[in-house]
Amino acid sequence: KELAAMIDAMDFRTIAIDQNVVTQGDDASEMMIITNEKAHCSVTINGKEVRTFAMYDIIGEATLLAGDHHRGATVTASGSEVQVLCLTRCKWESLFTSGVIREEVSTGFQESARKSSVKFDKVDNARVAEMVKNGEVLDEGVSIVA
Secondary structure: OHHHHHHHHOEEEEEOOOOEEEOOOOEEOEEEEEOOOOOOEEEEEOOEEEEEEOOOOEEOHHHHOOOOEEOOOEEEEOOOOEEEEEEEHHHHHHHHHOOOOOHHHHHHHHHHHHHHHHHHHHHHHHHHHHHHHOOOOOOOOOOOOO
16 A cells, blocks of 8 residues: 555656666755666765665665755666656655654654665775776775775
């Protein structure tokens, strides 16, 4: 029931090949789930590719955790158009405050989102550390957390 309510609250979008799904540094107010089978997205931080996303991957889950969030990476559609379902933080909060989503579901989802964000941060930091080790140049201001 709660999952159906979340899906009903989501907007559908199509992003063309080579267009950004999200851009690093931009304000973030929604999370997205990639829905099409042939989707392929390049994820870059400071111009360096750190991973790829495909069907069922979630973009911007941390948006639901904090109201003042900025995109930590640029995600670009590559290889084919990308279809996403988008859930804004505002709609998420509305579902929660109206009682459609129970507190334990909200807490569980947010904890899962937090774990995903931490996991990706660790993976990204390891890849950036490898780039530094290999002598690749990074933009000023990039910090690496081991």
